[in-house]
Every structure is written in structure tokens, then in C-alpha cells.
Amino acid sequence: MQPLLTIQIPYTDERKPEVDKLGGEILRQLDLYGLKHVVDVDLDGRGREVSIGQKRTEMYQQSTGLFTVQWDSDDWMDEAATHKIVQAIRKNPDVDCVTYQEHVHINGVDYTSRHSIEYEDWEGDGSKILSDGFSFHRTPFMKDVIRTDIAKSIPVPDCRFGEDHQWSKLIKPLLKTEIHIPEEIYHYIYISNQTFEERYGLSK
Numbered sequence: 001m002q003p004l005l006t007i008q009i010p011y012t013d014e015r016k017p018e019v020d021k022l023g024g025e026i027l028r029q030l031d032l033y034g035l036k037h038v039v040d041v042d043l044d045g046r047g048r049e050v051s052i053g054q055k056r057t058e059m060y061q062q063s064t065g066l067f068t069v070q071w072d073s074d075d076w077m078d079e080a081a082t083h084k085i086v087q088a089i090r091k092n093p094d095v096d097c098v099t100y101q102e103h104v105h106i107n108g109v110d111y112t113s114r115h116s117i118e119y120e121d122w123e124g125d126g127s128k129i130l131s132d133g134f135s136f137h138r139t140p141f142m143k144d145v146i147r148t149d150i151a152k153s154i155p156v157p158d159c160r161f162g163e164d165h166q167w168s169k170l171i172k173p174l175l176k177t178e179i180h181i182p183e184e185i186y187h188y189i190y191i192s193n194q195t196f197e198e199r200y201g202l203s204k
Helices: 013-032 052-062 081-091 148-153 163-174 196-200
Strands: 005-010 039-044 067-070 097-106 109-115 136-138 145-147 178-190
Touching (some): 005 013, 005 052, 005 081, 013 081, 039 052, 052 163, 067 148, 081 097, 081 178
Parallel strands (some): 005 067, 097 178
Antiparallel strands (some): 067 145
């Protein structure tokens, strides 16, 4: 039977402890909510000889789930995130994507972000509250749950940073319907303890 959802996590060697922790939490949730038969988990630990854009494209192509989401190894999720996502998919398996709200942690400061096809593009830099009370708006991208056949149809730009925003612009015209979960089920965590070159594997 085809899985309803494939959760994919690209990572590099230095983030092995984080991916072990995140993967353990995902498996805990799948066991707790009886989801092991409908959700599979795919990890890609290749090094930085492969750009994150190329890695994401190849991971999408390998997905076997009806829907796919790609989470970053150094981020986190709500303790019932997988359950809430599967509930949404079961409610309407013909939808194009499942979006949600996001708790953003940047260098110790907390913000709120909302992902939705309602927006024209990404908006917000954390310096002000936007019209609907969020600090950031995001159109759907790989951290959202996207129907796999749609995700496979648009390659992720082959670059080492910024591939998420670039891909969101390419994929948005194909996303006509969504189920939005009005909860912060994903936690984006960014701490600038690396140089830009170190974080993205660029040559100095």
C-alpha cells in the first residue's frame, strides 16, 4: 500500500546528532499514533559535494508517499505534528498541499510565521508585525506537505542556499488547493554560530 506521507530529512555529517534526535522524535510519534504503516521516513546524509538543491530534487524523485514534506535536520516539530498532518490528508487526499503555522526562533528571538497559498510571495523580515499578526508570510515550499506528483514535476534549483524561496515561486502556480492547519506545528531554529560560508558549504 502506498504511504500517505513521506518525511524526508537532508543533512550533513556535522548535523548527525540533530538528525538522530529529530528522527527519534518522528519515530516516537509514528509509534504513538499508529502511523508506521502510512508514513515513511527518508534520510539523505550525503556531504556538501552535492548542493542542497540537487539533494532535495533527488529526494523528491525517490519519494513513494502520496504527499512529501522535507524538514531540516536542525529544526523541530510539534509533539503531534505527524498525527495532525495525516489527519488533514485523510480529510481530503485530493488536496494539493497541507500548510500550517510556524514558530520561528532566530538567535534567541521568537517570531510567528504563516504558510499559505493565499499569499503572492514571501513577506516579512522580523522587523515588524504584518497585517494579520504574523512576522513572516510564506508561500508553500519544501517544509510544507505537497502532493508528491506536483513536487516531482518542478526540480529544486541547483544551488547551495536560497533554493527554498526560489522553488516556492516555481511551485506556487501548480498549488490550487490547500488544507491549512492553524497551529504552529513546525519550529524553525536558526542560530548564527557559523559563518555564511561554513553554513552553506561555500569556498572562501
